[in-house]
Each structure stands twice: as structure tokens, then as C-alpha cells.
Amino acid sequence: MGVNYWLYKLDVEGKTDAIDRGEAVEIEMMDQTDKLWKRARVQVLRQPAEGSTPVGLLGPFGEPHDEGRYHVKVVEMLPETDDD
Amino acid sequence: MANDLRGFIDSLRASGDLAEINDEVDWNYEIPAYEVLSGRFGGPAFLFNKIKGVPKGPRVLAAPFVGSFYKPHKKAAIALGIDPNLDRTGWNRELGRRMATMMRPVEVSTGSCKEVIKMGKDVNLLEFPFTYHAIGDGGRYIFISATVIKDPDMAWINTGNYAIEVFSRNRLVITPYAHTNFLAIYTNKYELRGKSMPVAVCIGGDPAVTMAAGMILPPGISEYDIAGGIRGTPMELVKAETSDLLVPANAEVVIEGEIRPYERLPEGPKIEVFGFSVGPRQPFFPIRVHCITHRKNPIIWDVHTAMGASAPCLQESLANVAFLGQVKVFGLPFKIGDALAPTRTGATSAVAMYKKKYPEDYPGFMKDVFDKFMGLPGLGGVFAKEAFVDDDVNILDMADFYDALFTQVNPAKDIQKTNRMTVMTIESSWMEEWDRDKYVGPGGILGPKQIYDATTKEEPPQGVRRLSFETIYPEHVQKWVVENWQRLGFEEEPRWNKPYLDAKF
Numbered sequence: 087m088g089v090n091y092w093l094y095k096l097d098v099e100g101k102t103d104a105i106d107r108g109e110a111v112e113i114e115m116m117d118q119t120d121k122l123w124k125r126a127r128v129q130v131l132r133q134p135a136e137g138s139t140p141v142g143l144l145g146p147f148g149e150p151h152d153e154g155r156y157h158v159k160v161v162e163m164l165p166e167t168d169d170d
Numbered sequence: 171m172a173n174d175l176r177g178f179i180d181s182l183r184a185s186g187d188l189a190e191i192n193d194e195v196d197w198n199y200e201i202p203a204y205e206v207l208s209g210r211f212g213g214p215a216f217l218f219n220k221i222k223g224v225p226k227g228p229r230v231l232a233a234p235f236v237g238s239f240y241k242p243h244k245k246a247a248i249a250l251g252i253d254p255n256l257d258r259t260g261w262n263r264e265l266g267r268r269m270a271t272m273m274r275p276v277e278v279s280t281g282s283c284k285e286v287i288k289m290g291k292d293v294n295l296l297e298f299p300f301t302y303h304a305i306g307d308g309g310r311y312i313f314i315s316a317t318v319i320k321d322p323d324m325a326w327i328n329t330g331n332y333a334i335e336v337f338s339r340n341r342l343v344i345t346p347y348a349h350t351n352f353l354a355i356y357t358n359k360y361e362l363r364g365k366s367m368p369v370a371v372c373i374g375g376d377p378a379v380t381m382a383a384g385m386i387l388p389p390g391i392s393e394y395d396i397a398g399g400i401r402g403t404p405m406e407l408v409k410a411e412t413s414d415l416l417v418p419a420n421a422e423v424v425i426e427g428e429i430r431p432y433e434r435l436p437e438g439p440k441i442e443v444f445g446f447s448v449g450p451r452q453p454f455f456p457i458r459v460h461c462i463t464h465r466k467n468p469i470i471w472d473v474h475t476a477m478g479a480s481a482p483c484l485q486e487s488l489a490n491v492a493f494l495g496q497v498k499v500f501g502l503p504f505k506i507g508d509a510l511a512p513t514r515t516g517a518t519s520a521v522a523m524y525k526k527k528y529p530e531d532y533p534g535f536m537k538d539v540f541d542k543f544m545g546l547p548g549l550g551g552v553f554a555k556e557a558f559v560d561d562d563v564n565i566l567d568m569a570d571f572y573d574a575l576f577t578q579v580n581p582a583k584d585i586q587k588t589n590r591m592t593v594m595t596i597e598s599s600w601m602e603e604w605d606r607d608k609y610v611g612p613g614g615i616l617g618p619k620q621i622y623d624a625t626t627k628e629e630p631p632q633g634v635r636r637l638s639f640e641t642i643y644p645e646h647v648q649k650w651v652v653e654n655w656q657r658l659g660f661e662e663e664p665r666w667n668k669p670y671l672d673a674k675f
Contacts, residue, residue: 096450122310122336122337144306145306145439146449148305148439148440149306150306
């Protein structure tokens with residue numbers, strides 16, 4: 087299956103407690119269209135929900151895996167760190 | 171032909187080493203995929219004229235340095251106007267000779283790199299077709315550039331080639347390794363003083379600049395001077411728009427920016443020249459991009475790091491010659507200059523060719539040689555595995571090297587493991603996850619090295635004669651066979667090591 091975003095595996099693992107409580111977390115998502123990382127506040131879900139999109143995980147040495155294991159529901163896209 | 175990227179393209183076209191592609195291709199996977207396949211057979215470079223999703227203008231030159239196993243330097247030779255048919259010994263000798271005749275650059279008032287100038291809010295890196303190289307990469311990468319910085323305390327301009335992630339429309343993340351002069355200059359002379367460092371990432375221009383930028387050189391030596399030497403004429407430089415840095419006047423694109431002290435952004439994972447992906451995603455140095463200047467219809471060149479692709483071919487063509495300087499400067503007891511040869515896919519390995527004496531100069535002499543080697547940041551600091559072989563081994567031919575490794579190493583005595591030393595970030599791939607945070611830092615980690623003593627030993631069997639063509643036949647017989655080889659109808663070039671063994675670099 088194709089996904090629109092990858093989450094960085096170690097980032098997700100570091101937020102497991104908040105994810106398990108259903109809280110929104112701030113996370114980096116790699117957009118598969120432009121291959122850039124975007125920061126967002128999202129709910130990371132283990133099941134699809136209305137308005138959610140499936141994501142994949144990117145391992146620390148360049149191994150994408152587990153596409154569709156998680157789904158994210160974007161609460162808020164955060165501004166880029168571009169502006170001085 | 172002009173001494174710039176376009177002149178290089180003309181030379182590749184003239185020698186039949188360029189395929190020009192007018193079909194639309196994608197920066198996402200497709201362009202790099204062509205290079206990887208070309209690398210499998212020493213194939214052509216590609217000039218892609220139409221890039222999907224990119225407004226008409228920028229083009230991509232891919233696979234510019236793809237070479238073959240025995241002639242990885244072929245296209246580098248074409249770029250410099252050197253005979254591409256030279257074997258590795260001839261190439262090393264010629265490049266070493268040119269490097270020794272350094273020429274200072276000259277400053278000119280303007281250049282073609284200033285044909286288009288975009289500042290501030292008009293800057294957008296995403297207008298350029300920087301490529302996405304492989305499944306699992308953490309972003310689009312610039313793997314070939316000449317990144318220019320300056321030592322604030324002296325006139326030393328440093329130029330290097332680093333993996334650079336395209337982070338956003340006006341941010342790059344640059345990843346200098348632990349042994350680099352870049353890291354020494356930035357951390358010691360800018361960051362610790364609380365100062366921002368101006369940076370210019372230069373793409374294209376005279377290939378000599380980028381080739382010199384890829385060499386590991388001792389502190390204080392400017393790659394611009396080396397580039398002048400290997401080109402045979404001084405480089406023409408022009409002042410950057412936003413700093414005093416001098417950049418190649420004929421570069422295709424110059425990305426100007428600054429690195430601010432203690433600022434970091436996540437970078438990686440990515441493919442690397444060692445032949446596999448490296449990570450983890452970790453903090454590295456962001457470049458805030460303030461200005462981009464470029465030629466009209468700029469050509470971005472792009473390289474891949476897979477086996478046989480441009481990056482390892484360049485490494486093999488340049489690194490061992492560049493190490494010559496350090497070997498000579500520091501008085502290491504190696505026979506000749508090209509005493510180090512990164513293996514085909516691993517800049518993490520090195521081979522030092524050492525003329526063994528019987529008996530050794532004093533007990534422990536070999537260990538002292540190891541220690542001195544390890545203490546040099548540009549040599550020992552780079553590699554994770556190092557092997558020492560006798561001087562009758564042609565280290566430019568891996569078959570010869572492996573023969574020495576497999577016949578002369580006693581696993582019980584001849585393999586040393588060092589304590590933790592600074593090595594490239596690459597080693598993090600082999601590090602347990604729970605140890606990573608403890609030892610990994612920007613540009614390097616602390617890890618053990620392995621050293622293989624593949625020289626013949628004093629103990630029995632002492633002086634085992636190698637069963638090589640060069641050692642088991644009289645010289646006149648070797649000569650007779652080689653000279654008659656092609657007359658007898660064999661098409662393949664005979665690989666005779668004698669010219670290599672006799673060479674004085």
C-alpha cells in the first residue's frame with residue numbers, strides 16, 4: 087500500500103505513552119510527495135478513524151516498514167522553521 | 171573546451187560517454203536509478219533535459235564520474251583533460267604530479283554564476299531538481315558540491331564535499347564528518363566563539379574544484395590551490411553576495427547562507443559512499459540560506475553512492491592520491507604515495523603498503539607505525555578497518571590485496587582491536603541502539619577499529635613467496651608474455667603489476 091507520510095520510528099517510540107493515552111503529539115512527518123519533513127500536532131492511532139490517513143514508519147538506518155500500522159489525524163500543521 | 175561543467179559535458183559527449191535524454195524524468199528515484207545501473211558496467215553519464223514538475227530551465231547531469239572496476243578514474247580524467255585510458259598507476263602518478271604544483275586562485279570581478287541572483291524571500295531551493303536517491307532516505311540530498319568556508323584567523327579558504335539534506339525551501343542541513351577541517355574550523359573558531367559562519371555551497375563550475383573538495387587534506391591547504399594544480403591553471407573566483415567568501419565564478423549554482431552557533435536540525439538517514447544506508451536521524455548543522463545565484467538554465471549535477479556509481483569512483487580516484495601528501499608530510503614509512511586505497515565500497519577500510527624489514531627496526535616497531543597512523547586525523551581518524559601489506563602487493567588491485575589478507579593474517583596474532591577512537595558516523599550502523607546516544611555526536615562517534623597485519627612475518631614460514639605473476643617468473647619472461655598477449659589474440663588488457671611496483675610517486 088502507498089502512504090502519504092512516514093513517521094520516524096524512534097520519534098514514535100519516544101511518544102508511546104502519550105499515544106496510548108490518545109493525546110495529540112507534536113511529531114515530524116515526511117511528506118512522500120516532496121520528500122520534506124513537516125511538523126504537525128497529530129493523533130497517532132492504531133486503527134483508522136474518520137479523517138485519519140495511514141502512515142509508514144522509517145527506521146533509523148533507512149528502512150521503511152509497517153505501512154498502515156499507524157494512522158494519523160492531523161490536529162494542526164505547525165509553521166516551518168524557515169522564517170528568521 | 172571551457173573548464174566548467176558545460177565543458178565537461180561537451181568532453182563526455184565527444185568521447186562517447188554521455189547519453190542525452192529528452193524524455194521527461196522524475197527527480198524522485200528515476201534519475202538516480204539510471205546512475206546506479208550505469209555504475210554496474212562503467213556506463214555513460216546522463217544529461218536529463220526535462221525534469222518532471224520543474225519549470226523549464228534546470229537540467230540534471232547524472233552519473234558524471236561512473237567508472238569501471240579497474241578504471242574508476244576514467245571520467246575524472248576526461249574532466250581534467252588527462253588520457254582516460256591510463257591505468258590506475260598512471261592516473262595516480264599524473265594526478266599526484268599535478269597536485270604537487272599547486273596554484274593560487276585569482277579573484278575576478280564577476281562571473282556566469284551571477285547571471286541570476288535571488289535574495290531573501292525569493293530564495294527557494296525547491297525550484298531546483300535535487301534528487302531523491304533511494305527508498306528509505308530521509309530526504310532529498312546534494313551529494314556533490316564544493317562547500318566553501320573560511321578560517322577567520324588566517325587566509326585559509328576551505329572547500330569540502332559533504333552530504334547535504336534539502337530541509338526546506340531555505341534550509342539545508344550539512345553533515346561534515348569528524349575528521350574534516352570543516353568541523354575543526356566551525357566548532358573551534360565560530361561556534362565556541364558564539365559566531366555565525368558564512369557558507370557557500372557551490373554546484374558545478376570547474377570539476378577540478380569539486381574534485382579537490384573531495385580530498386582529505388591537511389589543515390591550512392586550500393582546495394582551490396590544489397584545483398589550480400590539477401587543472402593546470404588558476405581557478406577564477408568571485409566574491410559571494412552576502413559574505414566575503416570567494417566562490418567559483420563559473421559555478422552553475424551558488425547557495426549562500428550561514429550556520430548559527432549551537433543551532434541543529436535533524437538529518438538522515440541516507441545512503442552513503444560506503445555502500446549502504448547510514449543513520450540514525452540525528453542533529454546536524456543547518457544552513458540558513460539567504461541568497462542563491464545561478465547561471466541561466468543551470469545544470470545540477472548529481473551523484474549516487476552505490477557500488478560503481480560516481481561517489482565511490484571519485485573516492486577511489488582521488489583519496490589515495492590525496493593521502494600521499496599526509497604520508498609524506500608526517501614521514502610514515504610507507505613505500506610510495508598511493509599507500510592507501512579505499513576498497514570499492516568502503517571508505518571505512520584502508521590499506522597501507524608497508525615495506526617490511528627483517529628483522530623489524532626494533533621490537534614493537536610495527537605497533538608504533540600503527541599508532542602514528544591512528545593519530546593522524548586525516549588518516550587514522552577516517553577508517554574503521556585498516557590493513558598493512560607488503561610492498562610487493564598491488565593495493566590498487568583488490569585481488570592482490572585479498573590474497574595478502576587471506577594468506578598472511580594469523581587470526582590469533584595479527585588482528586588488533588583498538589580502544590574507542592573517533593571514527594566516521596558510519597559506524598553507528600554497527601552500534602547497538604542503546605549505546606548510540608552515548609557515543610554518537612555530529613560528524614563522528616567513538617568506536618573501536620580493527621587493524622590487520624597482512625605483512626609477512628619473521629617467524630616461520632618466513633618470507634613466503636607470493637604466487638603472483640610478478641614474483642614467480644623472471645622479468646624477461648613477464649615482459650615477453652605481456653608483449654605477446656594481444657598478438658596472440660587476447661582482447662582483454664593484461665594487468666601487469668610491474669609498472670605499479672616500479673612506480674615512484
